[in-house]
Ligand SMILES: Nc1ncnc2c1ncn2[C@@H]1O[C@H](COP(=O)(O)OP(=O)(O)OP(=O)(O)O)[C@@H](O)[C@H]1O
């Protein structure tokens with residue numbers, strides 16, 4: 001499977017430019033779309049599932065123009081909208097039965113087996129007879145995930161899927177996606193939480209104010225932050241000063257003061273030890289520096 005997004009722009013009727021000239025190639029496996037609130041993630045996802053047309057530009061799925069082949073592509077796409085809600089008067093399993101029928105699973109027995117399996121996968125088997133409106137927030141979210149995954153979709157678009165899940169469920173969901181991502185499928189996952197971009201995600205992009213500012217691997221992003229992450233030992237008196245001057249990622253109280261994780265080119269003047277960057281550090285560093293990184297001819301495919 002492949003999705004090719006070409007010169008995509010979306011301007012809402014009120015004049016707001018939500019996506020600006022996006023070019024992106026997505027292949028099999030898990031693709032993570034990271035961006036702050038309002039960056040344009042949901043807008044892009046709604047276009048990918050043909051709920052909305054772009055203002056200009058196009059999307060090709062396996063070479064087919066989405067505009068011309070909307071129904072066909074939809075038939076093998078599973079989608080979890082950010083604001084998902086199930087029909088309140090259906091039981092959990094009934095809702096999945098409905099979703100499976102929409103996804104083209106015609107055989108009743110096959111549907112029943114798939115539903116049971118999916119209910120197990122998302123931890124809703126015990127709750128299968130409950131009406132959707134009697135489920136807790138996190139359980140509704142899991143039902144949403146289940147309806148997006150049922151019927152073996154080839155393209156899975158999940159918009160902030162982990163919102164409202166507890167830590168155990170988050171891990172379970174990540175493992176489920178990892179399992180699915182080894183098949184011939186594309187998973188597009190949007191999030192504003194860096195930690196949701198899991199180790200199985202080899203391709204990621206950063207959206208900022210409707211622009212794609214990074215397109216590459218998490219490892220390459222981390223590499224750019226090498227030598228830029230520091231642990232500063234600060235006294236109580238220095239705490240405010242450090243917070244003003246630097247981007248503090250975390251602060252842990254220590255004997256006589258604080259241990260502060262800081263992202264900066266140089267921690268000059270402070271008692272600092274270098275640290276290995278993780279994706280969160282890299283994200284913070286890149287968001288602050290991408291313009292100058294690009295000016296200096298960074299070879300990573302990026303568009304500002
Ligand atoms: N129907 C609409 N009309 C006008 N502007 C809109 C509409 N929908 C979204 N926007 C604006 O477009 C921008 C992108 O919105 P979008 O929902 O795509 O962001 P997002 O990255 O999904 O954010 P979040 O993390 O909060 O879900 C925002 O500034 C938003 O206010």
Ligand SMILES: [Mg+2]
Nearest residue numbers: 041042043082
């Ligand atoms: Mg959104």
